[in-house]
Amino acid sequence: xxxxxGQFVQTxxxxxxxxxxxxxxxxxxxxxxxxxxxxxxxxxxxAHSIKGGSGTFGFSEVTGFTHAMETLLDKMREGSLVxxxxxxxxxxxxxxxLREMLVSLREKADIDDAQAExxxxxxxxxxxxxxxxxxxxxxxxxxxxxxxxxAEIIGWRIEFLPHPQLMHSGNDPVxxxxxxxxxxxxxxxxxxxxxxxxxxxxxxxxxxxWQLELHSDASHEAVAEVFAWVEDECELHIEPLAAPVPATPxxxxxxxASADKPEAPTASTDETRQGELVLERRKIGDRRQNERxxxxxxxxxxxxxxxxxxxxxxxxLVGELVTTQSMLGALGAxxxxxxxxxxxxxxDQLDRNTRDLQEHVxxxxxxxxxxxxxxxxxxxxxxxxxxxxxxxxxxxxxxTEIDKTVIEKIxxxxxxxxxxxxxxxxxxxxxxxxxDKPETGKIMLDAYHKxxxxxxxxxxxxxxxxREALLRKGLENGLLKPGEDYSDExxxxxxxxxxxxTAKQISDVSGRGVGMDVVRxxxxxxxxxxxxxxxxxxxxxxxxCLPLTLAxxxxxxxxxxxxCYIIPLLSIIESVQARNEMINRVAGKNxxxxxxxxxxxILRLYExxxxxxxxxxxxxxxxxxxxxxxRQVGLFVDDLLGQQQVSIKSLEKNFRRVPGIAGATxxxxxxxxxxxxxxxxxxxxxxx
Amino acid sequence: xxxxxxxxxxxxxxxxxxxxxxxNLQYLTFNLAGESYGVDILKVQEIRGWMPVxxxxxxxVFIRGVMNLxxxxxxxxxxxxxxxxxxxxxxxxxxxxxVTVHAEQGDRVIGMxxxxxxxxxxxxxxxxxxxxxNFGSSVSTEFINGLVALDxxxxxxxxxxxxxxxxxxxxxxxxxxxxxxxxxxxx
Numbered sequence: 072x073x074x075x076x077g078q079f080v081q082t083x084x085x086x087x088x089x090x091x092x093x094x095x096x097x098x099x100x101x102x103x104x105x106x107x108x109x110x111x112x113x114x115x116x117x118a119h120s121i122k123g124g125s126g127t128f129g130f131s132e133v134t135g136f137t138h139a140m141e142t143l144l145d146k147m148r149e150g151s152l153v154x155x156x157x158x159x160x161x162x163x164x165x166x167x168x169l170r171e172m173l174v175s176l177r178e179k180a181d182i183d184d185a186q187a188e189x190x191x192x193x194x195x196x197x198x199x200x201x202x203x204x205x206x207x208x209x210x211x212x213x214x215x216x217x218x219x220x221x222a223e224i225i226g227w228r229i230e231f232l233p234h235p236q237l238m239h240s241g242n243d244p245v246x247x248x249x250x251x252x253x254x255x256x257x258x259x260x261x262x263x264x265x266x267x268x269x270x271x272x273x274x275x276x277x278x279x280x281w282q283l284e285l286h287s288d289a290s291h292e293a294v295a296e297v298f299a300w301v302e303d304e305c306e307l308h309i310e311p312l313a314a315p316v317p318a319t320p321x322x323x324x325x326x327x328a329s330a331d332k333p334e335a336p337t338a339s340t341d342e343t344r345q346g347e348l349v350l351e352r353r354k355i356g357d358r359r360q361n362e363r364x365x366x367x368x369x370x371x372x373x374x375x376x377x378x379x380x381x382x383x384x385x386x387x388l389v390g391e392l393v394t395t396q397s398m399l400g401a402l403g404a405x406x407x408x409x410x411x412x413x414x415x416x417x418x419d420q421l422d423r424n425t426r427d428l429q430e431h432v433x434x435x436x437x438x439x440x441x442x443x444x445x446x447x448x449x450x451x452x453x454x455x456x457x458x459x460x461x462x463x464x465x466x467x468x469x470x471t472e473i474d475k476t477v478i479e480k481i482x483x484x485x486x487x488x489x490x491x492x493x494x495x496x497x498x499x500x501x502x503x504x505x506x507d508k509p510e511t512g513k514i515m516l517d518a519y520h521k522x523x524x525x526x527x528x529x530x531x532x533x534x535x536x537x538r539e540a541l542l543r544k545g546l547e548n549g550l551l552k553p554g555e556d557y558s559d560e561x562x563x564x565x566x567x568x569x570x571x572x573t574a575k576q577i578s579d580v581s582g583r584g585v586g587m588d589v590v591r592x593x594x595x596x597x598x599x600x601x602x603x604x605x606x607x608x609x610x611x612x613x614x615x616c617l618p619l620t621l622a623x624x625x626x627x628x629x630x631x632x633x634x635c636y637i638i639p640l641l642s643i644i645e646s647v648q649a650r651n652e653m654i655n656r657v658a659g660k661n662x663x664x665x666x667x668x669x670x671x672x673i674l675r676l677y678e679x680x681x682x683x684x685x686x687x688x689x690x691x692x693x694x695x696x697x698x699x700x701x702r703q704v705g706l707f708v709d710d711l712l713g714q715q716q717v718s719i720k721s722l723e724k725n726f727r728r729v730p731g732i733a734g735a736t737x738x739x740x741x742x743x744x745x746x747x748x749x750x751x752x753x754x755x756x757x758x759x
Numbered sequence: 760x761x762x763x764x765x766x767x768x769x770x771x772x773x774x775x776x777x778x779x780x781x782x783n784l785q786y787l788t789f790n791l792a793g794e795s796y797g798v799d800i801l802k803v804q805e806i807r808g809w810m811p812v813x814x815x816x817x818x819x820v821f822i823r824g825v826m827n828l829x830x831x832x833x834x835x836x837x838x839x840x841x842x843x844x845x846x847x848x849x850x851x852x853x854x855x856x857x858v859t860v861h862a863e864q865g866d867r868v869i870g871m872x873x874x875x876x877x878x879x880x881x882x883x884x885x886x887x888x889x890x891x892x893n894f895g896s897s898v899s900t901e902f903i904n905g906l907v908a909l910d911x912x913x914x915x916x917x918x919x920x921x922x923x924x925x926x927x928x929x930x931x932x933x934x935x936x937x938x939x940x941x942x943x944x945x946x
Contacts, residue, residue, distance in 0.1 A: 634814055680816030725867045726825065726834040727925050729815055735825060735832045743813040743825045743832055 083124045084177045085374060090117040091170050092445060098163050099448045101154055108148070114162075115144040121169070133172055136187050139194040140165050146198065158197055163449070165190050225312055226255065226286040227294050232306035235276035242301050244281065250297050255287020284312065375475055377435050385431045392424045433622065434472070440518045440527070441469035443482050447489055451514060454493045461500055461511040462493060468518040473525050477617055480597045481527070484590040488529040488613055489514060491586075496533035496611055506608065508532070515612075524641070525619060530612035536605040541565050560701055563603040567591045595750055598624075598639075598733070600700060622719060626736070626746065628712035629695065631676045632685035636708075637717055637736060637746045644696040644703065646711060649673075649689045662689075664705055666696055674756055675707045679731065685709055699750035706752075715739070719746065730755045784888075786880040786907075788914055789856065789873040792844050795914045796873075797880055797907065802919055804857040804868060806876055809849045819928060826870060828857065835870040836923060847874075860923045869923045880914060882907060888916065 097114040101107065118141045125133035140162060146152035168183075168190050175182045229251075233244065251257050260282045267278065285294065291309060298307055399417045402410060444466050455462040473481075497503075497512035504510055515530040538559065545551035545565045569588040594601050599617035618624065618641070626637035645666075653664045654673075663670040673694065677685035686692040686709045694705035717736035722729060722745075733748035786797035812824035812835050821840035825832050835855060839846050852875035860867045882888065888905040902922040907914045921927060 682814075682816070720830070720832045722825070722832055725832060725869060726815075727929065729817070731816065735813075737827050737830060741827055742811070743827050745813065745815070745825075 080128055081177075081374070083128055084173055085376075087121045087124060087173055088170065090121050091166050091173070093117045095163065095166050095449055096445055098159050098166065099452055101159055111144060111148050111154075115141065115148055118144055130176055132182055132184070132187065133169065133176070136165070136169060136172065136191055139191045140169075143194050143198055152198070161190070161193050161197060163452075165194065225288075226284065227289070227291070228310050228312050229283040229285060229294065230280070230306070230308040230310075231283060231298070232280040233277045233301065234304045234306075235273070235278065237277045237301060237304045238275060240304065242304070244277070244279075247297055247301065248281075248283070251283065251285055251294070254289040254293060254297075255285050257286075258284045286312070375436070375438070381431070381435055385428070385435065388424065388428045388431055392421075392428060395420045395424050429623070433474075433619075436475050436622075437472035438475050438478055439470045440473050440478065440525075443478055443485060444469045444516055444518070446482075446486075447514075447516060450486060450489060451493065454490060458494065459499065460493065460497050462497060462514055463511050464514050464516070466516045469516075471518040471520060471525060473518075473617065474619065474622070477525075477597050477599075480593055481599075481615065481617065484593045484615075485527070485529065487586050487590050489516070492529060492531040492533065492611065496531035496535075498534050520619075525617045527615045527617065528612055529615075530610060532610040535607040535609055535611050536563055536566070536603070538562055538607065559605075560603075563605060564701070566603070567601075600750070602701065623716055624719060624746070625714065626717045627695070627714050628738075628744070629676075629693075629706075629708040630710045630712060631680065631708050632682035634680070634682055635712065635738065635742075635744050636676070637744050638695060638697065638706070639733075639746065639749065640714060642697045642699055642749045644698055646693050646695045647705075649692070649694050649705075649707075651690060654689060664694065666703070666705065669703070671696065671703050671705050672756075673705045673707055674752060677707075677709075679752065679756065697749045699753055702753055704753055704756075706747075717744070717746065784882040784885065786882065786914070786916060787856070787876065788878050788880050789854075789876045791838055791842070791873050795877065795912060797914045797916045798856065798858060798919055799916075800879060802858045802860075804859055807855045807857065807870070808851075809853040809855060809872065822928065823872065826855070828868065828870075831868060833857065833868050833870050834925075835872060836928070837872045839872070839874075841871075841922065841928075858919050858923065861920050862924060862926075867923075867925065869925075871919075871923065880907065880909075891915070 094114045094117045097110050097117070100110055101114075118137055122134055122137035122141055125131075125137065143152065143158070143162070147154055147158070152158070168187055172182050172187060174180075231244070231247075237244070248257065248259055262280045262282065263278070265278050265280065266272070272278070287294075291311075294309055295302075295307075298305070301307075395417060399414075399421065402414055402417060406414070447466070448464055451462050451464045492514050497514070498506070498508075500510045503512065513530075513532045515528065517526075517528040517530070519526050541562050542551065542557070545562065546553055548568075550565060550568060551557060551562075567587045567590075591601050594615055594617070597617060599615055602614045602616070603611065604614070605611040625640040627640050627643055629636050629638055647666065649664060653666075655663045655665075655670065657663060662673040664673055665671075673689070675687075676682070677687070689707065692707055692709050693711060694707055695711075696703055696705050717738075719734045720736055722732060722735045729745075731748055731752040733746045733751070735743050735745050738744045785800040787800050787803050788795055788797045790796075810826060812826045814824040815822060815834070818824075821837050823835045823837050825834050827833075837846060849872070853872060854876055855870040855872055856876065857868060857870045860869050888907055891900055891903050891906050902918050904916040904918045907916065
């Protein structure tokens with residue numbers, strides 16, 4: 072029976088990518104010097120699973136690479152290799168590289184061999200450093216044996232360094248070689264450099280050592296088996312003989328050289344150079360990885376992991392629904408008016424069942440926000456290192472659940488916000504000390520539910536927004552008018568304006584003035600909004616408010632002429648009947664009305680939408696006060712109908728985006744109703 | 760009537776695209792203002808009677824609105840208005856032909872309102888499809904793939920991918936000319 076292994080490949084990728092996340096988290100939690108054994112074990116297990124899986128599916132590049140990582144981790148686990156910042160960084164890079172490799176494989180794209188090879192050599196050099204450091208005095212060639220992928224092996228190179236007393240126990244190298252030659256073509260080269268002068272030589276001792284090359288497809292075990300009798304009495308290194316590889320990258324030789332003479336003064340410079348390389352490469356890697364990630368996110372239809380209890384609860388509810396249905400069926404079979412009560416009861420139950428079912432089915436799509444938050448420890452680790460700032464990341468509420476689609480869309484905006492906080496928000500340590508702040512800056516990430524929405528906060532205790540600088544910029548760009556009094560909110564609002572950056576210096580991390588507008592647009596695309604609170608010298612807090620789900624919203628049905636529209640209930644503040652004395656006309660055209668002591672502009676929906684037969688007299692219709700992006704307007708409609716939950720359907724799929732319309736839904740009578748996009752309406756209105 | 764025919768006159772700068780394709784092409788034919796048109800039957804998803812649709816604000820006149828097609832939101836285009844013809848009251852024979860339109864962003868489902876469906880036209884020989892004669896540049900023939908001559912008259916084969924391309928329909932030029940025609944008809 073043939074099993075189609077292809078169907079598991081996707082699972083392998085999913086699991087491996089998850090494994091990489093686990094490794095990343097574990098590595099970040101490792102503190103150099105005092106490593107937690109449990110952490111290392113977790114990382115090791117993840118690496119091991121990836122190696123095993125990739126072997127099964129024949130991704131030999133991944134297998135080889137993971138093997139190198141695994142070896143290093145194994146040494147760490149044994150305690151024979153000290154965990155240093157360098158090892159952790161190299162492993163983190165390897166995780167990145169591996170992630171890229173996996174993504175490339177999934178998309179059947181080419182793998183960047185050079186990068187992988189480079190990193191692998193770095194991993195090896197770490198191993199070698201360890202070996203020279205612990206004084207094992209092994210030759211540098213021993214390490215690579217652990218790392219070459221099995222696929223390329225054409226034979227074995229064996230270094231056989233017998234102890235002098237080898238022959239005392241009746242062993243004879245010649246017999247061993249003869250046995251080896253039965254496995255394949257054997258060439259032996261004796262090293263007689265250790266031969267003492269004749270006068271000092273003990274005829275019963277063995278002074279020779281050998282370099283053997285065995286061309287054979289025999290396994291490592293088979294070769295080692297030959298030496299079974301002498302393994303206690305010699306130094307033995309068996310390494311695979313690879314098919315001729317293109318010139319060894321210079322790095323390897325360099326690493327080998329430094330390993331050869333560990334005390335040499337070049338070692339330290341070598342190390343710093345390596346450090347630079349790490350950074351350099353990370354920059355490129357980061358960028359490329361971001362690109363890949365987004366392309367991957369756009370391309371794959373995605374799968375979702377659901378805990379079994381969520382599925383069970385849905386199954387339970389479906390069971391109840393079936394019961395209700397059969398109850399109704401029985402009632403309907405021979406219905407009499409005397410049983411009207413029972414019918415109502417059953418319909419109530421149906422209503423309840425449907426609502427529960429809907430809620431639980433939605434919950435399947437919900438993922439804890441930790442899947443986004445977890446990548447921030449890495450970003451903070453990387454960026455703070457690059458900027459030379461000390462940063463503590465405080466994460467709260469990572470178990471808050473959000474719809475998968477929302478999670479996917481807010482990942483990048485959040486990264487942007489965190490980077491901004493790191494780069495612009497937090498001051499360098501010296502400056503912080505000068506201002507009597509603790510040297511270590513704080514970045515706070517928080518997620519929580521409040522009144523039917525999800526709130527995500529990104530805060531820092533840095534320098535806060537520079538109100539004066541923003542005001543100046545705003546005046547320069549003509550976004551603000553001189554001489555007017557602006558509230559903090561209005562001024563902070565400016566940072567969302569494209570092309571406006573107060574950063575004095577453009578850095579690699581951020582500060583080009585593009586971005587915040589994109590952040591806001593992304594958030595608005597998923598029906599959320601974004602607010603800023605900031606205090607000079609004490610920090611900035613950005614609050615993102617998101618709908619629980621993209622699929623369903625509570626709506627208020629309104630009529631305009633013959634058409635029916637839906638206003639999201641969340642954006643409605645109040646509906647009022649306008650009276651003439653509340654209304655002011657500015658310059659003949661723009662209409663304002665007084666609401667709770669403020670003057671709000673009126674948007675006549677029928678004018679905006681060109682609707683026929685609508686009420687035009689402000690006193691005869693209704694003003695629905697709505698809020699979006701911190702601005703309030705009165706939408707003028709004919710009448711209010713009921714409130715109902717509507718499921719949002721895409722208008723773009725078969726049509727296109729319509730300004731002022733967020734989407735469509737099917738109403739109770741089967742007709743299509745359009746859902747208003749309040750912030751869009753405010754934006755397209757020329758009067759605003 | 761006179762204006763109508765010139766507006767619609769089938770002209771063809773394009774050669775029939777189907778020449779290379781194997782035999783046995785099938786077209787659904789329908790009536791529009793006395794003319795016969797055909798649309799590739801593989802593009803047709805279903806035929807429905809006219810039902811009121813929901814108006815979409817600020818859309819060109821020929822987009823009647825959007826309808827609910829078993830939970831999907833589908834735009835409905837009045838083909839008379841799309842061609843700049845006079846609109847008529849919808850009757851019992853007025854139908855919506857729901858077609859799949861291929862676009863760069865993926866396939867879209869769009870309904871088109873026509874006066875009535877007539878028949879399925881079998882074309883056994885691709886060479887029966889004639890290139891439409893060129894009537895000069897004043898008439899838009901970009902939506903006609905070719906002509907088929909029958910005993911009962913001509914059938915114009917429509918290129919719905921172009922005719923109902925949302926990008927094309929929302930191009931400024933299209934909106935301007937169709938609005939101008941609508942005003943002209945009204946006066």
